[in-house]
Amino acid sequence: MLKKVAELITEAKQTIHCVTAQEAAEKCRLMQGVLIDVRESSEVAQQATKGAIAIPRGVLEMKMLALYPDAEQAIFVHCASGVRACLAAEQLVRIGYKNVWAISCKIDAICTAMD
Template sequence: MASTLNEIVTHIKQQIPHIDCETAAQRRKTDHGLLIDVREPSEHSAQNTPEAINIPRGVLEMKITTLESDLSRPIYLHCASAVRAALSAEQLRRIGYENVFVVTGELSNIIQAHSI
């Protein structure tokens, strides 16, 4: 029997830290982690935080190693609902990135927290 998307995301939540947008913004001030928006470019263009790098989930694995070669640098992933971010985080862990976090919260709150 195939797993549902909900079951997959629940499993990922047990493996990869999910943190709220305010905590992520505070941590990034000291650890200089990357903030990556894994939404599609059209979504990112319509509403985004200037600090986020837009790399859609579908090409993240192909682009991340040229963007960041340090596997220990913190990477904070966000999208509109945390589902694509969770799936992306799982892939980054498989590649070998050690400090991957899923940023949770309403998109408007994520944008506000990271725009300060």
């Protein structure tokens, strides 16, 4: 049976932690976390997020293991709307990261909170 994106997100949210942009900003600072932007390069070029490391969703799993080999690293994932962030966070948990949060709001709120 094929699943719609909304169904995938509902399932993902059962296994991941979701936070608002403000909560993410506070937790990221306190936990010395990393902020990962999983949008495409063209999206990041239009509106970058201060302090974020751009790793497109399509290569996330491969790049994260090389950049952040510590399974305990606090990781905060965002995109433009929260959809890709949820799917990305779910994948990071599946490969073994223990402290992953998806920022589940729009990019404007994320940019404001991270300033």
